[in-house]
Amino acid sequence: MGGDATDDEHAGEAERVRLAVYRGFADEGRAPSRSAIAESTGLDGDAVDRAMATLAALRHVVLDDDGRIVMAHPFASINLGFSVMGDRTLWWGGCAWDSFAIPNLVPGVDEVLVATTCPACGTPHAYVVDVDGPPEGGGLAHFLVPTAHIWDDVVHTCANQRIFCDERCIEDWLAATGNARGSVFDLATLWRLAAHWYDGRLDSPYVRREPSEARAYFAGVGLSGAFWGLEEEGA
Structure with missing residues (x-):
């Protein structure tokens, strides 16, 4: 006892x-x-x-x-490619996913300015992200590491959840780095992914999602495929 x-x-x-x-x-x-x-x-x-x-x-x-x-998560103490500016606080976002999550998590923060650059061409991008819906502006999210391997090296994983200008920039970056294509999706899907992923993290007690709950969440925001643990390749 x-x-x-x-x-x-x-x-x-x-x-x-x-x-x-x-x-x-x-x-x-x-x-x-x-x-x-x-x-x-x-x-x-x-x-x-x-x-x-x-x-x-x-x-x-x-x-x-x-x-x-x-x-x-979703906060970082190092620069991983995203700054997130609120009215009174400036955060480092851990990745595209985390940066879009902050206004949906922090009480009293209805919108933030998320700033980043395209990893391929260096073009700056800024998005006003709020709790009401996806931001205006172009760009595509590219996540390199499948969910099954996120924690193999989580800093590397987060550093490679980025926003690119378009498909051409993604292809240029993949060719330059020798990486295989990961998961690519629009900013509306990124916003949905981020919006409620961290619900409850500032409360206590906090209980992490079980893997089955995480997969259901991914499917519910419009993601699919083996990258997200939702089906086998070729299924």
């Missing part, structure tokens, strides 16, 4: 730290410091470190080799 209680206590500490990390990103646009997390949760430094290790193992956060927070 004692062991179970300790496990429950550690799980509770991890959830408190998770919430502090996510709310810190949402409010300030950057990862909260270890001391700020300790102060807001009432935990000591060792407990914070233990909780962060647990959260990383559960894929709630991504840490670098020194234990610093790199990502807490």
